[in-house]
Amino acid sequence: MGRIVALDYGKVRTGIAVTDELQLIASGLTTVETKQLLNFLRKYVEEEKVERFVIGEPKQMNNLPSESEELIKPFLRTLQGVFPKIPVERQDERFTSKMAFQTMIDSGLNKKQRRDKALVDEISATIILQAFLNRKK
Structure with a gap:
């Protein structure tokens, strides 16, 4: 088995979040500038066996895609290429x-630490990955 990258x-x-090789545990990996994302993923895939990618799907409350989905579509095509x-x-x-923000509060991070948007993004990726794992069980 390979890792799942979310x-x-x-x-x-x-x-970015990843599973262990047995795909049991979702862990935050890092946050990267989006313009550096493909380079980061290329290096990661060279070093680790990646079985699949899971990309967050932003939806509105009425289940329709949110505006940010339009940013993701071109990236998905590039990623698959x-x-x-x-x-x-x-x-x-x-x-x-x-x-993610509530998780930061619950884990005792102070106000300054909770303002770290990169950490929020990494925790969000971990939540996305854990939800994917739960759905697949």
Whole structure:
């Protein structure tokens, strides 16, 4: 088995989370500038066996795609072109930022630490990945 890599894709930054090789545990990996994302993923795929990508799917409350989905579509095409053998799946990402912020509060991070948007993105990617794992069980 290989790892599953989840992305909380954003215009400026993208949070990244991965599973262990047995695909049991979702862990935050890092946050990278979106313009550096493909280079980061190329290096990561060279070093680790990646079985699939899971990309957050932003939806509105009425289940329609949110405006940010238009930013993600071109990236999805590029990702599939760069990694044609690695399947890409989507996972609803509604409320992940709020859940990430609450996770930061619950874990005792102070106000200054909670303002770290990169950390919020990484935690959001982890929540997306864990939701994907739960859905697949």
